[in-house]
Amino acid sequence: MEKLLNELPSSDVAAYTIKSDIKIDVKVPEHLKRSISLGLPSITENNLLRHFTNLSRKNYALSTVFYPLGSCTMKHNPLINERIVKSEAFNSIHPYQPTESLQGAFEIMYGLEKDLCELTGMDYFSLQQAAGAHGEFAGLLVIAKYFKSIKQSRTKIIIPDSAHGTNPASASLAGFEIISLKSESDGTVLPEKLKKILTSEVAAVMLTVPNTLGTFEKNILEISKIVHKNGSLLYYDGANLNAVMGIVKPGHMGFDVMHINLHKTFSAPHGGGGPGSGPIGVKSFLEPFIPIPRIEKNKSKFTLNYKKSESIGRLKSFFGNFHVILKAYIYIKALGGKGLVSVSEQAVLNANYMLARLRNKVDIPAGDRCMHEFVLSPKSLFRDNIKTLDVAKRLLDYNYYAPTIYFPLIVEEAIMIEPTETESKETLDTFIDILSKILFDEIIKEPQKIKEAPINTTVCRLNEVEAARNPILKWKKQ
């Protein structure tokens, strides 16, 4: 067990010190002064280095194991990205420097906006949003503002029940009411069903293509037609863009607004939970509404335009998560158009290969083909009270991170697998071998092993119920 920081030996010489070359001269009136202890540990660099290094080794990470976490696109994070981002010229610039001294940063952002337009068939991009959900929120505010501008009252958003939880949460935050649409068993939307709930109050329909079961929305053109005929707009959740780069463009399918998760498709590492970046793309009739400031190019000079009277405004401070934006742009410049197409081709090939090795053996609600990911429903294989959670934990024992589980919500006991394009056939094969061993052998012969998993991790199965019932959310004061 790794000690907590407040349990490590306290030292008189803490790891960091600074010395002021100006005399310390602080007179603070009593009523403004801090009177409680700071409660900060005092630990040597040596001990801290060991502490954090040892903790890092308790993580499974993409750099150590296969990480088939569906919907998260855990592809290799090229090292060159990190190297370039660390350069002083990208690290030590202040957002309020004069624009003439930030031309490099603007060139990157402007270049990325243009490349994303080409990739998606949208007309304009804003890079300000800090993650996918933030992008959804921005996109939905754009939609709200648009309808306000044409004086239509549309208060509802249709979202299939296979969608990610952020979709309804963002729509609600943007002031909309949510109509949940029951999707088919492969997660797709039936145009006739959609038609029935499309009223004049519907502002937009939010779709994920391919959807969260890894299926392409084959009726997308018809859906787009009936949505637009109804005067509503179509929103594209781009979390699954890794499946279709250079194959099909959301803009061509009829989507009016979309977001992209740069920390998924464009190789920026996820940092244990973030930061991310969630650019939004829109068709030109929505351009007046996207966040300010906008980067503009006049001749060869980049400037900032804050004067967009119809804009939804600002979604965060400064210019977005520049580091993530830069990593995405480096990645695009590494691959180029041709490389991006091969990414999607390989991602889809890898997923289909894994699926092919499991089909006819495990229920796959979306059928025998998929795009970049697929969802298993192994319920019929389960016995002795074994559940998907147990299978996931058992995979950890074999040194794999577990796939996404219990999502999408419409699949019982879901196991969602996304291999990405950067994994070798050998990795895919051995993973399927192990998963098969668990599902087809161990369940029958050694169910106890699965129920008791994991045993090879630094802790055994943790009690989540207890954690929520009796929350301990910080260490106790010494």
Added chain:
Amino acid sequence: MNYISQNQKDKCDMLKVIGVNSVNELFDMIPNSLKVKKLNIYGEKTEQELLNYFANIALKNKIFVSFRGAGIYDHYIPSLVDEVIGRSEFLTAYTPYQAEASQGTLQTIFEYQSLICSLTGLDVSNASLYDGATAVAEAALLSLKVNSKKNTILISQALHPEYIQTIRTYLENSRAKIIMLDISLDGSIKESSVEAAVNNNDIAAAIIQSPNYFGIIENMQALSCVIKKSGALFIAVVNPISLGVFQAPGEYNADIAVGEGQVLGSPMSFGGTTLGFMVVKKSLEWKMPGRIVGQTTDKNGKRGFVLTLQSREQHIRRERATSNICTNASLNALAACVFLSGWGNHGFKNLAETNMSKAKYAFNKIKSLNGFKAKFKDAVFFNEFVIETKKNIKMINKILLKNSILGPLDLSGTSEFFKNCILFCVTEQRTKCEIDRCIKILSEI
């Protein structure tokens, strides 16, 4: 460059297992009319070419000795911070959904939460939000949920302007109304102006920043009394390093403390990536947005950590979640954790005092220069201060830039009140020599 590892034989074998003849067949459900012919994206660079390409772009960014803050600050980052956040085991992990395989991330977030609680004197911290601006906006939303019958949010006019804009965007389609609290002549928010505003009994929360956008330490204790008496929540927006010297939100009974965590070990990086922190009173924990890590035990009684109170979140609660946030700013929170763990109480206080002392040194010198004077004579400030000048501000900054100095922020555009005003920032990073050089240049303008 390409990061695909399959060779031609692998691909053929895989196609055979799938039972198709070509990769194209895998996309045959996509209508032909929609298929892309060509992607016009330039690239295909090797690693070496990428280095050169971006080195050339980098030349178009300029680096200065900075006397500018206003939300993003040039602070010292200890070597250990980069070492730890550069560990690929932290860098390339996802959100710790599988707790047993993510104890590194989970324990460090737990430690981050503990350190932030300690620093602010409040009870419960989340695992981070996107940035300072969105953290304040989320705090406003939280208060509207708690005070569900009240509709007004009071906001200090001395809150960072981009935070104010962000709150406005977040509340655009909500029921909330915003009332701004005017800045008094001494640069702070007065109890009397809060008193006047809280009279209408409709206030869900009041948001006060200290040090405020103009560097001034507000009388948070006094403001808190007035705000809390009205039944409104008190949202304190604070600079964590200033808490080394100044009263903690827990001491003046704030309900929520939020702010920008960039100062805790993240580089300026053009304003992103940073983190937003949020700490609340125990009674508000179930209303908190974002991930929270809790301590528990495994079946052998061994201590471990998990994501907890998850039924607040979008993946379970969907449209009724406390927030839509999913991805946050975990790696920056890790940087903050490492940053806060190595100073000790004395060292951290010294860091805050060094900021104050250097800023004060610069302030005293600059205000006595010909053509410059203090805008707020008796104000207590941390590491930023406002100077009023008769000189041409554009000219001042142009000359400083020529000398590789990023000068004060021009506040002229803020309002009539700040005409001819500039906002200086002096952190521990500025040496006496740099400060003196800056002052000398100013004296010659």
